[in-house]
Amino acid sequence: MATTHSDHHYFVPEGVSYPVTLSAGLLSLAAGFVFSVATDKNKELGYLAAPGKWMMYLGAAIILFMVFKWMGSVITESVTGKYKKWEDRSFRWGMMVFIASEVAFFAAFFGALFYMRELSVPQLASFDPSFTPYKDFMGSWPSAGPGGNILGQTYTPGPLTPMGAWGLPAINTLLLLTSGATITWAHWGLIKNNRKQLNLGLFLTIALGTAFLICQAFEYHHAYTEMGLTLKSGAYGATFFMLTGFHGFHVTLGTIMLIVIWLRSLKGHFTPENHFGFEGVAWYWHFVDVVWLGLFIFVYWLV
Amino acid sequence: MSTTTVAHHDDHHDHHPTGLMRWLTTTNHKDIGTMYLTFSLIMFLVGGAMILGIRAELFKPGLQLMKPELFNQLIGVHALIMIFAALMPAATGFANWMIPLQIGAPDMALPRLNNWGFWLLPPAAILLTLPFTLALFGIGDGALATGWTFYPPLSIQGGIGVDFAIFSVHILGISSILGSINIIVTIFNMRAPGMTMMKLPLFAWGWLITAFLLVATIPVLAGAVTMLLTDRHFGTHFFDAAGGGDPILFQHLFWFFGHPEVYILLLPVWGFIPQILQTFARKPVYGYKAQVYSFWAVGALSVVVWAHHFFTAGMPVPALLYFMYSTMAISLPLAVMFFCWIKTMWKGSMSFETPMLFTVGWIILFGIGGLTGLVLADVAADAQYHNSYFVVAHFHYTLFAGGIMGMMAGVYYWLPKMTGHMYNEKLGKLHFWLTAISFNLTFIPQFFVGLAGMPRRIPDYALQFAEFNMISSTGAFILGLSQLLFVYNIISCIKGGEKATDKVWEGAQGLEWTLPSPPPYHSFTEQPVVK
Numbered sequence A: 001m002a003t004t005h006s007d008h009h010y011f012v013p014e015g016v017s018y019p020v021t022l023s024a025g026l027l028s029l030a031a032g033f034v035f036s037v038a039t040d041k042n043k044e045l046g047y048l049a050a051p052g053k054w055m056m057y058l059g060a061a062i063i064l065f066m067v068f069k070w071m072g073s074v075i076t077e078s079v080t081g082k083y084k085k086w087e088d089r090s091f092r093w094g095m096m097v098f099i100a101s102e103v104a105f106f107a108a109f110f111g112a113l114f115y116m117r118e119l120s121v122p123q124l125a126s127f128d129p130s131f132t133p134y135k136d137f138m139g140s141w142p143s144a145g146p147g148g149n150i151l152g153q154t155y156t157p158g159p160l161t162p163m164g165a166w167g168l169p170a171i172n173t174l175l176l177l178t179s180g181a182t183i184t185w186a187h188w189g190l191i192k193n194n195r196k197q198l199n200l201g202l203f204l205t206i207a208l209g210t211a212f213l214i215c216q217a218f219e220y221h222h223a224y225t226e227m228g229l230t231l232k233s234g235a236y237g238a239t240f241f242m243l244t245g246f247h248g249f250h251v252t253l254g255t256i257m258l259i260v261i262w263l264r265s266l267k268g269h270f271t272p273e274n275h276f277g278f279e280g281v282a283w284y285w286h287f288v289d290v291v292w293l294g295l296f297i298f299v300y301w302l303v
Numbered sequence B: 001m002s003t004t005t006v007a008h009h010d011d012h013h014d015h016h017p018t019g020l021m022r023w024l025t026t027t028n029h030k031d032i033g034t035m036y037l038t039f040s041l042i043m044f045l046v047g048g049a050m051i052l053g054i055r056a057e058l059f060k061p062g063l064q065l066m067k068p069e070l071f072n073q074l075i076g077v078h079a080l081i082m083i084f085a086a087l088m089p090a091a092t093g094f095a096n097w098m099i100p101l102q103i104g105a106p107d108m109a110l111p112r113l114n115n116w117g118f119w120l121l122p123p124a125a126i127l128l129t130l131p132f133t134l135a136l137f138g139i140g141d142g143a144l145a146t147g148w149t150f151y152p153p154l155s156i157q158g159g160i161g162v163d164f165a166i167f168s169v170h171i172l173g174i175s176s177i178l179g180s181i182n183i184i185v186t187i188f189n190m191r192a193p194g195m196t197m198m199k200l201p202l203f204a205w206g207w208l209i210t211a212f213l214l215v216a217t218i219p220v221l222a223g224a225v226t227m228l229l230t231d232r233h234f235g236t237h238f239f240d241a242a243g244g245g246d247p248i249l250f251q252h253l254f255w256f257f258g259h260p261e262v263y264i265l266l267l268p269v270w271g272f273i274p275q276i277l278q279t280f281a282r283k284p285v286y287g288y289k290a291q292v293y294s295f296w297a298v299g300a301l302s303v304v305v306w307a308h309h310f311f312t313a314g315m316p317v318p319a320l321l322y323f324m325y326s327t328m329a330i331s332l333p334l335a336v337m338f339f340c341w342i343k344t345m346w347k348g349s350m351s352f353e354t355p356m357l358f359t360v361g362w363i364i365l366f367g368i369g370g371l372t373g374l375v376l377a378d379v380a381a382d383a384q385y386h387n388s389y390f391v392v393a394h395f396h397y398t399l400f401a402g403g404i405m406g407m408m409a410g411v412y413y414w415l416p417k418m419t420g421h422m423y424n425e426k427l428g429k430l431h432f433w434l435t436a437i438s439f440n441l442t443f444i445p446q447f448f449v450g451l452a453g454m455p456r457r458i459p460d461y462a463l464q465f466a467e468f469n470m471i472s473s474t475g476a477f478i479l480g481l482s483q484l485l486f487v488y489n490i491i492s493c494i495k496g497g498e499k500a501t502d503k504v505w506e507g508a509q510g511l512e513w514t515l516p517s518p519p520p521y522h523s524f525t526e527q528p529v530v531k
Helices: A018-040 A043-079 A085-125 A168-191 A195-227 A234-266 A276-301 B019-025 B029-057 B068-103 B111-119 B121-136 B160-189 B202-233 B247-281 B288-302 B306-313 B317-329 B331-345 B354-377 B379-385 B389-419 B425-451 B463-495
Strands: A148-150 A153-155
Touching (some): A018 B111, A043 A276, A085 A234, A085 A276, A085 B202, A085 B247, A168 A195, A168 A234, A234 A276, B029 B068, B029 B111, B029 B389, B029 B463, B068 B111, B068 B160, B068 B202, B068 B247, B068 B389, B121 B160, B160 B202, B202 B247, B202 B288, B247 B288, B247 B331, B288 B331, B306 B317, B317 B331, B317 B354, B317 B379, B354 B379, B354 B389, B354 B425, B389 B425, B389 B463, B425 B463
Antiparallel strands (some): A148 A153
16 A cells, blocks of 8 residues: 555545535535424424525525536546546545445444334333323234323324335345346456447436336335325334435435436446446445345345 | 655645635635635624523523514524534534545645635525614514524415525535535545545545435425515415415424434534544544444434424424334434543543534533433433423533534634644633633523423513523523633634644644645645555
8 A cells, every 4th residue: 555656646636626515515405304394393483494495496506517517627627637546545444435435324224124123112102001101002023002192292103014025125125136137248358448338337226226216116005095105104114214225315326426427428438447437326226235135034035 | 644855836826816815716625614614603602692682681680682573583683693604514524624624635625616605605694694684774574583493384374484484495405515515525535545434534424414314304494485585575385384384384394404404513523523532531532433434324313303393382292203213213322432432532632622622512411411411311300301491401402512612623623733823821721711610600590491391482571480590691691602712712723822833732633634734725635645
């Protein structure tokens, strides 16, 4: 690692205004979100909802534009040869640590799932019958909870059917696993300098990712309209939709990143030696893939 | 560690913008470090002013100055500001300034991300404190009033202050993760030739473990507050028994982050304290390897002990025992570190300039913090101490003495290097003595009122606690006002004063002292070779 770099000065970019503008966008998005959702608890603040929405749109637009500009300048620096092996290694380490932090984020929601499933739901059913308000609650998983009156609001769980594993979810597993293979195939093509294989592999990966998202949209629609399974369906509904929802969000980001990489490779970017942009996205895609396997096993299959 | 002469190099990047644009757009590690440190100092004063409001209210029993709602808000925001906006940015500021200099790197590895990491902080601070201002205009009922821990169900009932705090924590978390990525990558990839991992300055080692902890735990906090947000507004039941959830689940998730956070705040300090000791004892660090391994041990243990923060919330006896013993095990690597610090001073030719005064005071006061923590780790004793002022006193010994006084030692130690001027030594010493004495005046009484049963976070108290609270409040005001000396000393040191030499301190060791004071805008564009 610590080797001489006498031939090359580490590339320190000129000052840029993207990060600070991006932060201003985040501030606007977050404050706008609070103003527009705060109304659900406090009717007097209802007049804030409309300006709050506009703050959110403004913030989101600023963020998107700044990410676009920022990534654009990184791409320009990359194709004009500013990055050598030394910088490349920084990007690799950086991406690895970033993915590690993403793993920790999903771990929080898996932790919540295991906690509810193994501890809180069984405990709610295990109280002494003469004291518990949850007399008829069996505490088996999947559970929408015993129901009750909490914080002045009555919650009555509806009948709950868990999302079966062997329909759409199994197809989705197949789609994502195949997409992991196609992106590796594209990488092989890049290393062999076979551009056709690279472009086709990326296209297939994008197609599979998009197909996954369409299937998930169907699944959610089915859950909400026919199964009565919603975000509000107690412990099962909350963990199901938050875990698969955040995963779906990551697949969406991954697909957008893949599209960018695909367009770049169509323009002739990336060489067999120098293609961190491609690899970073591929790592991210594999990470999303692995999270899905965890979801398939613990959310869909072993219920 | 000896180094070859450092070649200074005129670089094409020297045409940087001036004025406000310089600070908004900079990618330079020293500029960004300066911004972090300045932000930290400002927020330290803001958070301090808030708690002086609390101490004024607690000066006498009864309600005098504020409504209980405002009292609760000030307590929670004080803690969030001190932790996330004062201590963490101070540590990151030193990391930005010193890690590249200490390891012979031209800059941080990812300079633009570095800029973003800092510029996320002001929006987060605005989000956190905005509800106070909004409440003045009749919008909402003020900032979050749950204490900094966000415990449900209170945090689910709270007003928009909670939502603002949730997003503030999200943004602070992004900032911490970006900072951590940058520091890990810098340490792995930017070291000068010959600087092997086991020659790394301890400050860099401490920060490396800190960064690992941040990457592992901040996302869990982000997840936890996200669940809180969906419980509040989107009908999920993570923390609601009616849906099969559990408010205690939040405590688990929160403290899975919250306990490592203590070491996140302390590890950077443990890193540079030995460097200050070796400088003023004029002896090499004792037990370098033992300290590095202790950092690893504390880091690893810190993520498996979280439930000792809520022993009284109810958990099975085997879990109580496990969390008690594993918590107590942390005192072993810490004992190793204390031994190494003392042994570094042993038979050294010591002198007591301000940084050294702060360091020695730090060792004693942080030691008290550690020992009282050992008492709290005891399940049986904790049933009495939990949620009392004893806890408040304990964590202020670790986080004010162990954290902030440590940072002050760092400020006095490196300020001449950063500004090129010596600070006023007399004022510095006065600042130390005022701080150390008034700190003890503030917090020693809190141990006793806590043991006698005074609960924390309550604006009123029984008459029997009146004298000790009066002493504590008096101490707090002296403590707060003496920080103005600190600010004055820093500002006058930036403006001028006796020229600092390159080495600044007679016994200073390490690469940062081979550069001029202040170092050129771009240092180590040619990496030094470490032998």
